[in-house]
Amino acid sequence: MAQSPEDWLRQALDHQNAGRLEQAVAAFEALLALRPELADVWFDLGRLRRRIGRHEAALDAYDRALKLGVRGPEEARLNRAVILSEDLHRPDEAEAELDKALKLNPRFAPAWLNLGNLHEDRGPARSGARGL
Template sequence: MSDAHQVRLAQGATLERQGRIPEAVVLYQSVVAERPELGDVWYDLGRLLRRMRRLDDALTAYDQALAQGARDPQEIHLNRAVIFAEDLNRPDAAETELRTALAIAPA
């Protein structure tokens, strides 16, 4: 990852801590637009998009995180389950995500 990407990600993290989520999203989106293989950045983008209630976009970002090999995939499936259960009232989809998370990390 380039220094420019690292700077933008650090700025995004600062904006998140300040509660400036839409601005942080823009920075994370700019990084994955240039470096779509950064699964962990997709994961962070998904978290922020959920906070903005952009649920479909969050699920898409989480899909990309999984596809790009983000660490802790069970956490991604858990986050997806929460969106399906709490936000979208789709218990079957939530259960599927939870089962996948448990298959990855049974403990």
């Protein structure tokens, strides 16, 4: 008997809560095969894919969430920036994501913090600061 989207969601959450992240990812992917319009599930899938080291796939999931109108798109942009900066070492792309997050919500403190950290990591030559 075929499983319903609700069954897949329940399985995904059960696996996630038990720390079985690979199985949670597989269940979320099965759910999204049936209901690809679920933006928030794409967001959750992105978070889990990052945790299991599937960084490019996580970026793709966050991108799908954004295209589908995920709630809190600035959070998805922030998560993309963290992956790009910390996991894939692509700081220019990370900065672009943080800029997009701040355009969506100029008061989004985590994006400001990450942007500051990104500039600090780059040092004065890359961040535009000039010595005396």
